[in-house]
Amino acid sequence: MIELFSFEFIRNALIASLLVSIASGIVGTLVVVNRLSFIAGGVAHAAYGGLGLAAFLGWSPMAGTIPFSLASSLLIGFISRNQKERADTIIGVVWAAGMAIGIILIDITPGYFTDLMSYLFGSIMAVSGNSLLWMAVLDICVIALISFFFKEILAMSYDPEFASLRGIPVRFFYYMILCMVALTVVLLIKAVGLILVIALFTIPASIAELFTNNLQRMMIWSVLLGCVFTTGGILAAYFLDLTAGATIIMFACCAYGISYSVKKVLYRKRNRGLTPQPPLRAR
Template identity: 50%
Template sequence: MLEVLQYSFIQNALIAGILISIAAGIIGSLVVVNKITFLTGGIAHSSYGGIGLAIYLGIPVLFGATIFAVLTAIIIAIITLKNRTRIDAIIGIMWASGMAIGIIFVDLTPGYNVDLMSYLFGSIIAVSNEDLIFMSLLDFFIIFIILFFYKQILAVSYDSEFASLRGINVKFFYTLILILAALCVVAAIKAVGLILVIALLTIPTYLAETFANKLSSMMLISSILATIFTIIGLIVSYVYDISSGASIIMVSVIILTVVKLIGLKR
């Protein structure tokens, strides 16, 4: 089994898995605490429009997806802050339109015949050195933002009204959280794809809530759990020759189920 580590694509996959897990653990905690899982799902699927546009323009896919996802996050933040009663309809529209834009641009790209399923369900084995650089920079950026604005983000996440009374710009930090979620979603595309990315963000955090009593420890435990799930999922994927994204998520679900069942029995 260890002999496969000599291959560069396996090494890249492991490094990518760890980098993505760190981001997913941190951002997943914010997504769960702020109860914006559905909003993050809308951003994830909307970013497919950026993938299609990048393919059409001949620019790096992750760059196109990043720009599109961040713009979508800002738009969603602006709209939902003004009209929270219609969040479900707004997200549904952004979700569908982003996917439609992506499909249309891919169809308009002459001679493009690459299987787009890898973007929907992930293909971590195909991670390039450029992707690793992007993921590394993303991790440093997320960690820097969290360390620098931790108190403000903590206040906004748990009691936005109290944070507003304390003079914290709630709108700014709410938008910032959505932008960080958008960046994390783009980074996770290579690992689990757009369809399964929400599971990677939420399952480790849901399990970490059992052991954590504050946001910082939840982020740390979530990152560790996501890393474990990803590594085990990659091993299962290699041994049984199945999709890496689906393997990672199923390993997460199985471990979560076992832990919760043990907790219920106790």
Template identity: 40%
Template sequence: MDLLQYTFFQHALLGSLLASIVCGIVGTYIVCRRLVFISGGLTHASFGGIGLGLYTGISPLLSATVFAVLSAFGVEWLSKRTDMREDSAIAVFWALGMALGVIFSYLSPGFAPDLSAYLFGNILTIDVSDLLLLAALAVVLAVFFFLQVNTIVCIAFDREFARSQGLPVRTLEYVMMLFIALAIVSCLRIVGIVLVISLLTIPQMTANLFTASFKRIILLSIVVGCVGCLGGLLLSFYWNIPSGASIIFVSILIYFACKAVKAVVQRRSAC
């Protein structure tokens, strides 16, 4: 309980809650649409924006947001073309973002920047501006999904049926790609570029062990995400290890523990 006296730990707890809400909502759509590879591509493409920000002196997160959003729209546009496969389009932006990030970081004037904070994250360094960004995104996502959840579910599971029903499939796909890019950038300070994809998929995989309902997966993945973040924070504090990696490690442990419990229960029920 003594940890709660520190402002940085209070920010970390609040950031964990907000990040779990954002990733719980967006990640459920990612898992259901099988967009994990796309999310990985956008995550690494944002590194180009970070390098550009360090080179030009503007906010790296702002430039990473622009890179991620443009990459998301570019992948969505290229994947609809008949002359390019979706995985090829993702690979293009993935490689381009990483290459530009390394080049701009190398050319940055002054001392070489510490890229580990962007690559692996550190939730203990988030400030009020990061919390406001996460809070605003969480509210917008919650309202949007509350109003459009049935349409989103229809598109996530059967795009052709949704198109036959006259639903705005193309528009909502672009909107969801925008939200995916924003969710990725907003979580960079927490777990970093390398690990953010795990925060968008592991809690949802854990929730999917117990329910197949889209709405329930969202709610349960938020809970799992919060528990994983809290456990990772405590593990990071007591073992003095990076917080981003600790959060993902605990989340994976929770997944395997839940999977083992489910297997035991199914085995006993079968007997």
């Protein structure tokens, strides 16, 4: 087992799992608490348009993906707030259009042969030192923003109307969360892939939400669970010769299923004694 850590790619993958878990755990908690999972999925898939735009213009992937993803997040956020009746439909259109634009732009770019599947599934076992640096910068920025605005984010996450009455700019923080989602997706998508980013946004935070409604504890538990899922998935994938991303996701999904079942059992046991019993009939 100790020999395993002599391989640089394993060390980098485990460091990446920690860095990915911090950003996705914190931002994912905000996504789950504010019921933004579908919106986050739309933003994540729209990032493909930025990849195609960067390839077409001859830019680095990040130079095209960051502005495109930020613009998509603001557009999706505006639609979800102002067209609530048809928000799901319109977000689905933006979701599909972003991916289609990206693929078409890459198709018409001469001499571009990068496999788009690498952005869909990622390759955490081949993460570079430069990617680790960007992940660390992302974690620092996310922690700093959340620490500075924690009280305001807490208020708008649980009662936006009351927060607005208190003078908190709810709309600003709503868009700020979406921009954090966009930047997190962009900086993690190459390393871990689009599917794993969405899974790490939602599954650890959803498990944490089953057992606590305290925002700070949810974030901490989401980060810890993310570390467990990614580290466990990487090690299992290595020893069983499986794809790391898919193994991590299955590990997380199984954990959610078990946690949900345990929560249901505990809830029934706790409320069994509170259920009124029908009166006994006289014999």
